[in-house]
Amino acid sequence: MATRLADIAAKAGVSQATVSRVINAKPGVSDDSRDNVLEAITSLGMPLERLQRNGTRLVAIITPDLSNPIFPEYITSLTTLLAQRGFLVIVCTYTPSGTSEDGYLAMLQNQPLSAAIFLAGKYDTKDTGLSTYRSLSERNIPSAFLNGAARDMNGLYAGTDDKTAMTMALRHLRDLGHRNIGLLLGDKNHYPTILKYQAAQQFFLDEHILHNEEMTAWTTYGVESGQMAARALIERGATAIACASDQLALGAVKATSSLGLSIPKDISVTGYDDSPAMRYMSPSLTTVRQPVDKICQSTVNGLMAMMDNKKLANRRDVLLFEPELIVRESTGRCSSR
Structure with a gap:
């Protein structure tokens, strides 16, 4: 690892400590230096994920309580896809009487996150502040926001139309x-x-x-x-x-x-x-x-792309997916009551 860090540092024109901070998604590195390190890693043919410290890559999924049965379906699909790519998933479930969304984000500030996924949150409500989410962007942590309108902050927005x-x-x-x-x-x-x-x-x-x-x-x-x-x-x-x-x-x-x-x-x-x-x-x-599986697959693919190219994480992308009407027994011809 020392030789590799030295090679990357020499190529990027920075210190080995700076290379280590970039690899482990730590703050305290300028955008220019981070871009230089990532370009050096790419040019040397060293996939970033193989350089992550201890091989442990964390992704946080932040979600409201799981009383809505569609949320566990999303979590199952996302964790399966991420595990297949070698990520360890942390599921942070907030409730009115427990830890809040802001509280979880505060606890995650010092964690070496590779990415964060929000299934819902304050971002999908009008007139709410976005400063908590922007703290992730400031750390160059790719973020995905599912099933909410695109807001004025960087990230991948994916959901049903x-x-x-x-x-x-x-x-x-x-x-x-x-x-x-x-x-x-x-x-x-x-x-x-x-x-x-x-x-x-x-x-x-x-x-x-x-x-x-x-x-x-x-x-x-x-x-x-x-x-x-x-x-x-x-x-x-x-x-x-x-x-x-x-x-x-x-x-x-x-x-x-x-x-x-x-x-x-x-x-x-x-x-x-x-x-x-x-x-x-x-x-x-x-x-x-x-289309839960399609949304989750595209979300994971998008996050992988953002991890490989931090410039993609510094913009806003929106993916909308076509829903499907499933006709069953609860609808019928109108009759006069």
Whole structure:
């Protein structure tokens, strides 16, 4: 290793200590020196990953609590792909009563991270500060942000096309004869929710379907909150409800049952995510599937490219993937109630 460090240092015109700091993603190196070292490594034919100290390369996945079943699906796919490439994954799960997202990022400041992946976070909410995330960029740590709108900071943004997803669900309900369609959405300041709402408004406009604001319910993501909001939509005359998540859709199913109505005879319901259990519930849920494996594969490929070329980490890239409508038993022809 000493000879290799010396070769790289001589080629880059820096000290061996500087080479070591670059290899191990340590702060305290100027952008020019870092670029010179990386170029020297490349020109000498020495893959950066083989020079990582002790062969241990860490990637942190920062995620909210795993009550949303789509998050474990993402984590499983990401950890599998990263392990195949020799990375050790740290999963940091934050909850309202536990360590916060900021708290985990503070703890990770002194860790030799190769990359960081966020499944959700403050970045996907309007009017939130980004300084915590920028601390990773300042350390030249490649970062990926999944399923949130691209913000004004460097990183790879990958996720499902939310506008297309909502349009798919609404077109399906329209084709079944529904016109009184309720929207069951998440927080008003949540970017993915905003995109779904904008797509719905455009769809109703294009299809000349009257949609009053009282037929849109904004709530927190969860089965219980979805049940309460869906009940109000049904009482206002909705014959179908397009939901922003499978959890909200489960709440809509429970609300329908509590009112003595049946699915899909009286109410049709669509979800979003295609969580693993949705095909097994009764009635099985019509939902829009996120292409989780494609998103994860592209995310890992993008992070590998950023690790090999730090200049790629100092820009913003956006990858949107086409969702798929999965038609099951929870939707049917509109009938008068």
